Amino acid sequence: MDELIDIVDENGKYTGKTCLKSEAHKHGYFHPTIHVWLYTKDQQILLQKRALTKKVFPGLWDISVAGHIAAGEEIALAALREVSEEIGFEIQLENLDKIGTRKHMVNHPNGIIDNEFHHVYISELTTSIDRLVIQEEEVDELKLFPLETLLNTKHLENVLLPKYHDYYAFVYDKIIQKLNHLQE
Numbered sequence: 001m002d003e004l005i006d007i008v009d010e011n012g013k014y015t016g017k018t019c020l021k022s023e024a025h026k027h028g029y030f031h032p033t034i035h036v037w038l039y040t041k042d043q044q045i046l047l048q049k050r051a052l053t054k055k056v057f058p059g060l061w062d063i064s065v066a067g068h069i070a071a072g073e074e075i076a077l078a079a080l081r082e083v084s085e086e087i088g089f090e091i092q093l094e095n096l097d098k099i100g101t102r103k104h105m106v107n108h109p110n111g112i113i114d115n116e117f118h119h120v121y122i123s124e125l126t127t128s129i130d131r132l133v134i135q136e137e138e139v140d141e142l143k144l145f146p147l148e149t150l151l152n153t154k155h156l157e158n159v160l161l162p163k164y165h166d167y168y169a170f171v172y173d174k175i176i177q178k179l180n181h182l183q184e
Contacts, residue, residue, distance in 0.1 A: 001137075004071040005031045012101065012117040018071040028113035031068065034079040035118045036096070038064040038089070038125040039175045041182070045149060046125050047159070048087070048134075049141040056108055059140070061159040064125075066118075075119045087142060088133030089125070097122050099174040102167060122175055147175060 007017040008030045024031045038046040046064045050057055067082035069075055079096060083089050102118040132142055145159070150172040153160040160168060 003068060005068050006071050007031055008117060012103070021068055025112045025114065028107075028115045030115045030117065032075065033066065033068050033116045033118050034075065034082055035063050035102075035120045036065040036079050036083050036091075037120070037122045037171050037175065038083075039122060039147060039179070040125050040144065041179065043147040043179065044144040045147050045175070046087075046129065047143055047145055047149070048139045049143070051136065051138055051140050053137070055110060056112055056114070057161075059158065060161070061143070061145075069119075076121075079119070079121050083123075086135045086138050088131075088135075089127060091123050095123050095126075097174075097178065099171070120171070122171065122178060147172060 002020050002022045004018050005021050005024060007015045007019055007024065009015055010030055012030070012032070019029060021031075023029070047061045048064060050060050050062050052058045065083045065086045067078070067086065069078040073081075076093060076096060076098070080091055080093065083091055098119065098121050100120050102120055104114060104116045104118055106114045108114065129142055129144055134142060149156065149159060150168040153162045153165055153168060
């Protein structure tokens with residue numbers, strides 16, 4: 001879906017300008033997005049298999065939920081909205097933990113120029129995976145993987161992208177810290 005999004009500068013600061021998502025991807029304008037990683041208390045990570053119709057990384061097992069932030073939308077509220085839309089899971093704002101912001105720049109073979117600032121969150125998946133409802137335009141399937149999958153992407157085919165190992169290891173560490181804190 002082509003939506004109106006905010007344009008940010010190369011440092012992630014809002015410029016006051018907006019454009020359609022397709023225009024941002026055509027011209028390489030920086031824009032904010034969200035990543036939400038959902039984990040379970042028994043150290044599993046929820047991954048989504050991207051719909052085969054997606055323009056970027058179709059069929060890849062990827063982040064629990066990711067999406068664009070609508071123009072003028074608060075970042076954390078965009079995260080909650082995307083989780084609800086893509087997998088039908090409702091998270092309370094106080095259960096959404098922001099762990100960082102990541103600058104991401106990649107030119108895809110199909111001409112899409114992804115210059116994004118990912119606002120990265122973690123949250124506990126507090127319902128059975130069977131109760132989740134996928135948005136078929138975005139997601140083909142949901143599956144729980146061992147949390148260590150985030151550290152072993154080089155050994156798995158079509159599960160995450162090995163070139164982003166450092167990012168996944170960062171997410172892994174933050175989830176382990178959160179789980180350890182919960183046990184204290």
